[in-house]
Amino acid sequence: MKTRKSRRPTGSSATHAAAPAAARWQLGRIALAVALLASQTAFAADAPADAAKGEGEAKALDAVVVRSRNRIERLQDVPLSISVVTGAELERLQATDVESITKRVANVNWNPGNPRQFSLAIRGIGKQGQTDAQDPSVGIIVDGVNYAYNPLASSVDFTDVDTVEVTRGPQGTLLGKNTSLGVINITTKKPSFVPEGKFLLSYGQRQTLYGTATYGGPLVDDLLAWRGTLSATKGRGDLVNAYNPDLTYANRDRVSGRLKLLLTPSADFNALVTLEAQPRAGEATNGRSYNKATPTVYADGTTNPLSTDASTRLGRRWFTDQSDYSYANDYLGNAGRRAINADNYNPIVTGTNGAIAELNWKLADHTVTSITGWRNYYFDARNDEGTPFDISKNGGGLVDYKQLSQELRLTSKQGGFVDYQTGLFFIETQTNHSTRTGWGSDAGAWFASVAQYRTLDTDTSGRALLQDSLNRLYKRVDNRYDNKSAAIFGQANWHLSEPLTLTTGLRITREDRNTSSRAYLDDTGAGALINPAAVNGINLGGFLANGSGVLDSANNAAQLAVADQIAARYFGKAATGTPGGAYNSLTAAQKAQVAAARALRRNQVGVLWNEADAEPFRKTQPAFVVSPSYKFSSDLTTYLTWQYGEKAGISQNVNGLSYLTKPERTNSFELGAKTVLLDKTLVFNADVFLTRIRDYQQAVQAVDQYTTAQNFLPGGSQTTAYTSYTGNVPKVQAHGLEIDGVYGGIRNVTVRFSGAYNIAKYKSFPNSAQPVENGNLATPYRDISGQTLPGASKVTLNIGADYRVPVLDDKLFHTSFNTTFASRFNSDNALSSYGWVGASSVTDAAVGLGRQNNQLDVSLIVKNLFDSKVYQSQTWNSWTPALPRWVGVTVTGKI
Template sequence: MTRLPIRRDRLVAARRRAPGQQPPAAFRPVPRPLLLALAIAFSATPAHAADAPAEPAASEAPALGAVTVRSRNRIERLQDVPLSVSVVTGAELERLQATDVEAITKRVANVTWNPGNPRQFSLGIRGIGKQGQTDAQDPSVGIIVDGINYAYNPLASSLDFTDIDTVEVTRGPQGTLLGKNTSLGVINITTRKPSFVPEGRFLVSYGQRQTLYSTATYGGPVIDDLLAWRGTVSATKGRGDLVNAYNPDLSYANRDRYSGRLRLLLTPSASFSALLTVDAQPRAGEASNGRSYNTATPTRYADGTTNPLNTDASTRLARPWFTRQSSYSYLGDYLGNAGRGYINADNYNPIVTGTNGGALELNWKLGGHTLTSITGIRNYYFDARNDEGTPFDISKNGGGLVNYRQLSQELRLSSPTGGFVDYQTGLYAIETDIDHSTRTGWGSDAGAWFSSRSQYTTLDADTSGRALLQDSLNRLYKRVDNQYNNRSAAIFGQANWHFSDALTLTTGLRLTHEDRNTRSRAYLDDQGAGTLLNPASVNGINLGGFLANNAGALSAGNSAAQLGVADAVAARYFGRTITATPGEAYNSLSDAQKAQVAAARSLRRNQAGVLWNQVEAQPFRKNQPAFVLSPSWKFGPDLTGYVSWQYGEKAGISQNVNGISYLTKPERTNSFELGAKTVLLDRTLVFNADVFLMKIRDYQQAVQTVDAYTTAQNRLPGGSGETAWTSYTGNAPKVQAHGLEIDGVFAGIRNTTVRFSGAYNVAKYKEFGYLAQPVENGNLATSYRDVAGQTLPGASKFTFNVGVDYRRPVLDSKLFHTSFNTTYASRFNSDNALSSYGWVGASTVTDASIGLGRQDNSLDVSLIVKNLFGNDQYQARTWNSYTPALPRWVGVTVSGKL
């Protein structure tokens, strides 16, 4: 919700009649020409913008006017929309420099931002959506920016949103009115349009950690009454709160963002307009991966069994390989850096991202109807370079690489309002292409780090073994390339049926055809120093190695070329002379030496993992419906009640796991609401509330399933015979959320406006038997467990936020102002496997500002403090690490008119 104080004389008309309603009449006939269109058009218009405020008299508290929302083509009172909707103005966000998605979600009810790097972050509504998105997966919570649906979460993850007009959040499945369908809700961000009145604004802010944020906007007429423009540029530069001791010039999470947007509005006639938007954010690097501290790993599992710590950093860093070459230690540095504000990693480099896009919106007025066309194009680039968290040469140049492209087209027809029925109907199509590579690189210390206890003991025994240990993984580089092509086409419609002044029925229907295809391959892009240690083949791919048993002895069936490779191993690492008899040099090795070769080969093969030639995954093709049914009853001018039933589906996923196709079923959501929207206390209090129930079938998230490839390998002669399990994005059969949401604004105190929202929310698995075991159960034979009845990860039971804005004229032409926003979230489990160590306690974060400026806004100086009271509750935690809270930040902002 947002506040919009207006003069009382402006409220009279709004109290008499809601938009779209005619003078009293019990029933109105349906015009015959609309019957065909209404077969596909079924419902009400949702949300989008707000009327500009007018200053109240200084001697009285302002009355609250009709907050409005718009579905692009039309404007409607928020109090008349029969859905759970929140609206926040851009002016409110600007006061506290709330410029990114995380900050925006702290101003609305029951919406959560789940931290991660720009590719892994996710949004949740009503406690659902914490699971990180895969590249082939649609977002559960959609984001629309200036009419363009962002069909890929990362598009909005590293942006500063500037020159915002309004932000709307609509909860529940969407898609019957416009754009792309979503299963949980949508965040709709609208920036200010060009106008024919010249306007220029600037803002410069400087604060702690060398943070400089600046933005400038200018616009006005190019040709009076024909062409107007508006341009915005912004830049953010600042150091993070954690410093890399290996390279102090790197800090986490720093800010390095530059963007620009140009909008052109063409109005050649009263019946046609065109709006062109182009924007760019050049590639730049921000270090978000690695912003965490290590803690000691527990020495016992949940059942009391001793944890041998075989793969723990404490075991690995105690190996002579590492103690010989550095003073870096487990206790003093790996754990001790947490107390000094440091991490120490040689290969945690900034994540490079960049995005560009364009949109063309055309509007034709056809009598009382409006025809709208919106064409959009966007791209996105992501490049991560990760590390294991030490200064040693272990992980090199690993991480994700993404090139994303989307092209969308929407055609929408809106009817006039004021009759028995008003409607909106249209067509929507979008195609996305994603080239995604997962890269893994190993350095010269990787063998000593990733080897098992027995492998390390065998190989660190002498010079030859240490050479094998180093070469086993040094400069090995693996890639898994995925290509995703997703195409969607939809027809949708929505209508308001005004049976009387009091009763309106909102109905909507959508049908979307999904066509999703995936191909992938996994290969060694660089063999590195250990080519001679390759196996003969993996998954039918020839790697040029030789055949040997687990003890290192040559197996039958080696060709002369393969025996030559074995001899080369004997010559290189043990100084044997190669003879004319293939295999003779290798066979001259002692059993201990052959065991060293076997250990190095096993280490290399286990780390390289599964390889496969390019394969096509089973495509996902389906027609998916969505609908809304929502009657509302106006009990009076200041009280409206409604009931709604929304249904939507999220597309299934076409994907390969270890070269095997796994098709994920679509996610299906039924959302039910019972709500009331009221205006109270002489129109100084807007208070909206709803109770909701969301039932989801086949919720898309990580599940455990049999690893077909590894299981087959285990059942070959000499294998373990065990069934192997792996994690992939599958389906939890049943998830449910229910609760209460409130949203309101109060202006009954002189010079003060209070905005508030909150939620009581219970989100649980109703049926799910294949969630991966948490780390504290890592000793159990079964790798999955049943979590029916447990709360979903990321779901707080209670959330609340309150924003207060106080503005008072002083010193004749000056304006004193102060604002704060406080967000509260109760405890939640931050671990997707619901580890008992993943619980994060309740947190309260307050941002505040105080300033003095001119009443005409020509100049203003403000002091801004984020996290005023120094909340230090973790953002996330595991059993041996945690992500710290962002510390307090203080800055000074100067803004004004150009």
Template sequence: MNRIHHTHNPLHQSPKKRRLSLTATQWLVVAGLAHSALPVLAQTSQNDQTSEAEKTVQTIQLAQASTTSNTTTEKKAEKPIVLQAVTVRSRNRIEKLQDVPLSISVVTGQELERLQALDVASFSKRVGNVIWNPGNPRQFSLSVRGIGKQAQTDAQDPSVGIIVDGVNYAYNPLSSSVNFTDIAAVEVTRGPQGTLLGKNTSLGVINITTRRPTFTKEAYATVSYGDYHDLFGSAVLGGAVIDDLLAWRGTFTAQKANGDLVNTYNQDQTYANKDRLSARVQFLLTPSEDFTARISLDAQPKAGEATNGRSFNKPTPTTYAGINTTGANSGTNVNPLSSDPKTRLNRRWFLEQSDYRYEDDWLGNSTRDRINADNYNPIVTGTNGASTELNWRLNDYEVTSITAYKDYYFAARNDEGTPFDISKNGGGLVDYKQYSQELRLSSKTGGFVDYQTGLFWLATDIDHSTRAGWGADAGAWFASTAQYNRLDANASGRALLQDSLSRLNREQANKYENASTAIFAQANWHLSDPLTLTTGVRLTRENRDTTTSALLTDNGAGSALNSSSVNVVNLVNLGGFNSLNATTTIDGTSYPAGTLGQIVNGAFVNNNSTAQLQLADKLANKYFGTAITGTAGAAYASLTNAQKAQVADAKTIRRTQAAALWNTVKAESFEETQPAFVVSPTYKFNDKLTVYASWQYGEKAGIAQVVNGFSYLTDAEKSSAYEIGVKTVLLDNTLVFNADIFLTNIKDYQQAVRAVDEYTTEQNTISGAPEVAYLSYTGNVPKVRAQGLEIDGLYSGIPNTTIRFSGAYNDAYYVEFPNSAQPVENGYQGAAPFQDISGETLPGAFKYSFNLGIDYRAPVFSNHEFHTSVNTSYNSKFNSDNALSSYGWVDGSSTTDFSIGLGKNKGEFDVSLVVKNLFEDDTYQNQTWNTWSPALPRTASIVVSGKF
């Protein structure tokens, strides 16, 4: 068994000692391999336990085995590239991929750059069994092995972790709206992680490593221009500041591009546009052979990209599936479309704008290239970060400290999708900050046991507010048909209809404070030359607190239409007067809608104060011209029953839209010590065949949350992953082929579930009409399972060509889920409050997926290189709806990216044509019964890069 023995960390050596003795031709070949799916073999790292000498030999072997005649064009037949060690960093050391007993996929930064694959969505198209689930920058999610589609809430940890240069991102949005450039490699590790990698995650980790500073001068840039005026530029500068002591590296990027859909209301606004400016500066300090320090600073200033609203509408079905209260099919039920845009937009109120119609505008134009909305604004995001990585070599040990800070800003403005004054200033605002510290001790390798152990701490502070605002047309939009007909009958009613919501604003303010403290250790026990047993354990203490409130921040034009108060459990005084919302009969006495007073425990009570009665008189005078007398309440009492009914309608519209309100409430805290562990034997038959088995267990923290003013504590998510795998090198070292079968069982899976709405049920009880109400919130699904087969490989047996491939068969389903929300086609009127979908496939989960990347490069014209690359990603059909609506199915699809170019073989200059979505696959990203989100279109760009 060829074990890697501990030597000095190469970063502790001088630049001259670190420099490799390769010819220019050999360097070209090595660079060419790096452009394929091989990680950079000779890259150094503060955690590198592999000797520089061994890596030099490996690199030279690679170069010599694959050297092509780059100085002549006569030699046409080339030898296949002989693959050597593919290396990964997923266990905090540089290790051979074939020696790591985990399911891991690797793609290099050079390959990503070749096809301008710059974001997490692009990464997922190049590795197996990883799914990017689109949404706005705050709501997108990642899933591994079909699990994890549920969008992360601000109070919730992600199931799939993202680590960038050793810094754990505890919040998915940190990786959204970001161009990842100057990347060394992206590794995806599947299964629960935590005994080594930052914060514990229950499904897997995406580990992104950027290129580090070196003492060799570097200066190169890339500029591209393409469809939709997509202008992109990046520059990398670096080298020695003080020889042998201080080096730096700066990475700077900028991108501006229009989106493919135009907002007719404001034609300067497009959807899926890009507006990104970022910088990352790193400093490497090497004062001695035993100590190094790397400081990294990054910033992406706030900028706006329009993503919300990138969808089209289709007619809502006119029938429900017909599910009755027992859950049985009761035949076809007519959908009255009472709140459908078709009904609303055909009201007189909206027909007065002659240039906008339901059929021609709401359903979209024939070319499907534009949307018409007045209050959609770009989502503004921005992020900053800083980290310090310190490394000490102490005899036979390596001590690493990573201290980091990261923040994120998000602001969204939403709209209902029309040019009318309905939604105003709605959306969310997030101010996120995280602080982390990791201290790690690594032993030497080469003995009976090598190990790593350490401490980890991470704290997050999130201020999140959700805003809702309404305009002058909102009352006419949100009124029921009966309410609208009564209010639109005369001028007084129309004034009430307008003021019911005009300029009303509601804000829900949330404060999330989470802290995670852990101790971890992992050891490799070399029981014999072929047999190694890996064991690891982690104990994490989670403390999570949430406080929240929901209040009206502006009463707008209709303050007199407020209720007196809401939420008897947590009283919110709105300053209005009490009146009935509907005609009510009690003990034979009929009380018309609008009658002063209210129903309390089934009895009518006129409990308005003098001030409230005077407010009612002012309302009667304002809207109906009724004279105010000296008797409080007399003016309002003189209104006709029809007029009182109009007031009741306006007040009901207002109360319904304002929804639940509550003063500051603290959720029940989540405090728990959570274990994670791994047990994994590995048997290495020879250098070309390794088999392994693993049992990984991990837990994701529970959620402390408030829903409608009541605390709903979500339990921790518990994952057990079992895996048996084989790693091989075949066909004279030209094929790396790895495969595994896996089984993942999850208990208390966190996603949207249906439960009793404590707030509304309490309100119903107090009002004398006791009825249990239900809501959806992020709770626990009892049992989920994923099982299947994965393959991953790299082939170089064709001259000048490398082929990367991965694929998976995946069966992810609910073992037990009795309380899922009903899909829309079942209707909410008369349907059971929830459905049992045990045995059904999870939303967003593909049965089959496959990725194929091909890279070809050959010498031409004496000192030039021709190159072309292609990447195809395929997935089978899936259901895009969390409630598994029959309308949510999305067909299987494949997307292909392609590039072709010519450059000098030393990299001084290169020009390429890059085409994304080459065959213009137009499969929807997702759909519901009356909406669908189009695929991103085919785009082409010219990319020019070179050294300077």
């Protein structure tokens, strides 16, 4: 069979095999890492000549290409702020997750949380964690498919990566789902008709074992090729659960597989099918924090009574009876032992599967592309309050998520007066999210107010009521989010003259978002008799009584029977034959004990409601881009970009009542220059930007309609209650300077650098929640207009370098490092004065020796080389420690 080379992918696999081994490392002043970048991002028949060159040919740094506009283009020709990281660079330092990727580009931040609550920020905006009903502010695209739910990428190892491109500013006139802040575009390697196999095996501190294996090649010569990747990680975390030493925090437990099939029946058609699976496994994330003593005064100097503080609760006789655990030595002292003590905590279980079908047809001067994607995600958390007592029990969250997307795109041939892309996009998502709250036998003693505890912990009957008040009680809130988004989009490059190009794009999106929810008692536990009569109109089978425990005259016979059962069970009072007689025979002190237990239970149960549909969000939303660019020479291009985008509003229930959040509207302006200097050994790109957002979506304080309605006082007056929910901040703004570059002017060395000076502030935010140090104030909100957004460092820098030199005839010595720096930021969403985290830098490094033909390589890898101990976050009484230094040995080679 003849080989039709034009059909074969021109990606890294093919070019690597074709390059003469003797010339492979003769790049001189042009470093290998950047040369790989040009070859690795090319795709199939669309790849330009520069991208198809072999590794042994010297290529200028300005040959770096990107796919951020759905076609292969020189990075220097794209009028956008884009950062590019190669898969080879990520692999050398085992940077496999989203956090590691963001450490290699400027002005992009990963904000820690559990797999469901983590968030991404670009230009200092986006720190606020996402809700399940909300679109991500920073989109993630993997192999052409949008992740409409951030957790899809949260606990995944990205292996066999080709390139990662980060594009800043609103996106949507090309890239599938519209986003308001930017996109991280991850592309994994495609099958090749040249057989290729490789492996990686790493072992390091904390019993960490990490391995990957990739193999592929032709199944049917020139017709069908495949590529398979298997990845597995297993390792202990840095903090131990003292209650169960086999459980550690920040452990790794991941296994995933990917299979790709490339079909090329003709020069005008190809199909790429991807199947992925990551079976469910557990990693301990929640609760990875240490406690410190709560301040005894509020910000205004008022004494903090510490009535609900752990110091008060653990000082109660109920807990001091356990002599081997104390507030001072354990609750506060575990930091010195690098331990956490939690009896009911289990690892968070996650898992995901996916399938993608990408079809490409060449029709005359156009290409038609169809991308169909399906993805699911599973999340199950079991949390604990951080003590060895039976307080929190089987509580946490459960998520079952599914998405189906379809993109159909028409792309014209490049060249001439205008080239363009246009298409249709549709995505449907379904999220079933349940929040569970469970209480154990010690929960009553923990959650009781000072007065309630004093009343109940006086005799055997009171202690029985205290224990049963919450024991084995379970509450559940079920939410279902059904979202649909359909769009038509188009973008055109108008070549007005040889140096002047005008890029215009428009997107029209129709959003349809629906939410339903309910809150109910899943199990009434040991204290069913202590239930209130009803909550929010839902009958719970209790009886009516006043705050002193005196029966209400409105009780019916069934309710009086319940009161008599309480009298018999807890006080030994026999039935009198008169409904309510046994209960009425209780002393005033005994009735006060019943009232205290009932109030404790009622407060913890909170709001219940039957199935309720929130007001849907339905709207047609525009997005556009206008960007003139001028090429002064082949080495200097300038551009001006205006991007506008909208993020869908949120359909949601709060305490069973509908709270509709308005859409987020973003205008982003950017003036940039892309240059190639010093005889093409330095690529230097810079831009200044201004981002303005109206109705920014994050947590705000608003009137709690349900609780306010319950707060009727004598005389008809009413006390207004407030609650926190995902609402709208009127105005947010960020502006600053970004740089990004690569230098290859030193023999055998490549230096990549990026940085940003960024001011991200609330222009108008009159209703932020009070920080904890203002917890004594009657006003439940404050105006923080003009203050810096949480998580927004003013200065971020990144520098990475690779040194590679032939030694010992056929060997290659190599060393590399990556350092990321961030100036101080506030880790608290309410901007607490206790939430500031100091400036920090983290360095990862590697040194190794291998064969020049890549048959075998051995490297020593160190993460957090200088063991930076700057906290990840902190509040006024806790902090999350940094991940400590990790050292491992890695062996890679060809199969």
